[in-house]
């Protein structure tokens with residue numbers, strides 16, 4: 001097992017603080033500090049970086065972020081049982097780790113951390129997609145974060161990087177790829193976690209582009225994509241009925257055939273349609 005600091009091994013930390021994993025909080029811990037160091041490095045060197053980590057748990061990834069040189073880490077953890085273990089890490093890296101005991105869905109990291117920051121998290125699966133969608137749809141672009149390095153169930157990771165033409169392609173792919181470069185950086189088997197989840201996982205890395213790949217009004221794009229994929233087996237003219245008085249004409253104005261299905265429309269086509277509707 002890698003020695004990245006001289007804090008106790010994670011198994012001992014978990015035993016000492018009685019951190020039995022709770023399913024309701026999506027707790028699947030990473031105990032291999034060699035692996036957490038690899039995740040920390042996915043987006044390149046962390047020297048001098050400010051990092052938001054959601055759900056540090058017993059702190060395996062937190063320790064890797066700090067050992068890899070992050071200047072400031074804001075760790076937001078909902079489970080108060082983890083706080084003593086995290087306080088030990090904070091004491092080991094004076095002035096570099098701030099722990100906030102809160103629900104990540106309820107707080108604004110900007111109240112604690114100066115932008116831009118990177119987000120690096122082994123997310124709780126029950127709130128992961130919701131957090132990603134929030135990060136992808138901020139009020140302004142570019143967002144306050146530079147990059148997102150996030151653990152997801154493999155199936156969700158595949159939806160983020162999916163290309164047109166398959167079942168995985170949908171709202172997540174479009175929102176992710178419209179304004180970010182997105183790639184799967186690592187794949188992890190269930191045994192990488194304690195306790196092991198039922199499915200495989202993957203780390204996705206998204207980098208915010210300075211401007212969208214194609215122009216489109218964000219709220220209209222979100223609405224049309226949500227509606228289009230809500231009835232993904234229907235032709236666009238039926239799935240998008242009611243969005244415009246003459247939806248077939250609007251689709252043609254955007255260069256799309258009204259008989260196409262949502263999963264056949266490339267990102268550029270959705271943006272053209274959002275412009276035609278907006």
Ligand code: SAM
Nearest residue numbers: 025028029030055056057078079103104122124
């Ligand atoms: N980062 C640790 C690791 O890699 O071992 C723990 C990852 S575990 C998959 C998810 C963590 O998120 C747990 O510690 C859980 O308590 C925490 N969590 C769950 N829901 C949360 C929420 N809404 N806000 C903040 N933390 C949350």
